[in-house]
Amino acid sequence: MNVLEIKEAVNAEILTKKGNLDVQYQYAFASDLMSDVLAYASDETLLITGLNNPQVIRTAEMMDISAILFVRGKKPSKETIELADENNMTVIATDYIMFKACGLLYENGMRGLE
Template identity: 50%
Template sequence: MKMKKVQEILEAHIWAGEEDLEGEVYAACGCDLMSDVLAFAKEKVLLLTGLVNPQVIRTAEMLDIRAIVFVRGKEPSKEMIEMANHKGMIILSTQEPLYMACGKLYAAGLMCESED
């Protein structure tokens, strides 16, 4: 799924990476525990989380996750936006809760990160 479609489905605000919204993700991972993200996330995954701190960006970078959506109206700090821009990541935020955001993307055809 193209990130532009993700942004439209979730009515998400774009904080970083607007120029890369034509890029694709093949699965999604909804999680607030970065240890679980480290254990289970795959390549080309979209990370949806309610955790908003620089550690999210660092974790995503370690796993080559290029797109993050913050849920429940959470907004990244200026530091996080700068980190994401420097690392070429897409950062979005949506008013949707994590469960609903994941459900909408799944209903639109985006797989769960554990499906093959």
């Protein structure tokens, strides 16, 4: 799924101006623990989180993750969005809880990391 398909599936809003909307994501990883992201995620992964701080962007940067979906209606600060733009990341946000967002993405062909 690309970012526009993800956006459609979870009724999300794209918050960043930069980032590649055509990247295909086959896997998603959902966590509010950035230590788990460091341990399990990869560069082909959509990160799904409700943790709303710049550390999410820094963690994604270290793992070469280029798209982050914030759940539960969380909207990152202007500074966090600017940091994502500086790193050419796409940040999107949905009002759905994490479980619902993951279920909708799975229903639309996204798979979790094994």
